[in-house]
Amino acid sequence: MNVQDYLRQAALLHKELEFLKERITELRVSRDNVRAFFVKEVVSRRIEDRMAANLAEVEMLEDMYMQKVTGLLRLKYDYHLLLDKLSDRRQRVVLEMRYIDMLSFEDISERIFCSLRTCFTVHSLALSRAQELWDEDTLAHRSGA
16 A cells, blocks of 8 residues: 555545444434334334334444544544654645645645645655655564664
8 A cells, every 4th residue: 555545545434434424314314203203103013123223223333433433533643643754844734634634636725825736746745755754664664663
């Protein structure tokens, strides 16, 4: 895995978290609608089973959600450790905005007051330097340093 693939993991986790959040919300709304409708009615065994399955799925998805949030926090912490090693502040900021804050290149260029082309150049240089640092760390870990 190269450093850019590593940095992109946060974006994937964000997408997974959004999906899980939407599904949990859908299930809760569905559960609440069924409860409201059947509060005064005799609930059939089939509906009880469906409600129990719904509740179990909500609990499972909430557990998955929390695990992914924990993973995302660890990943962002690791990103900061890597980015803190970059000596060029502008490169560090561009990578942070891109991979931690999940901003578009257009938004980044506006925030750091540069052209879009310059933003791409800084990003490319930052990735190259981060890859060098990543490779040095990987080599050091393998040699037991």
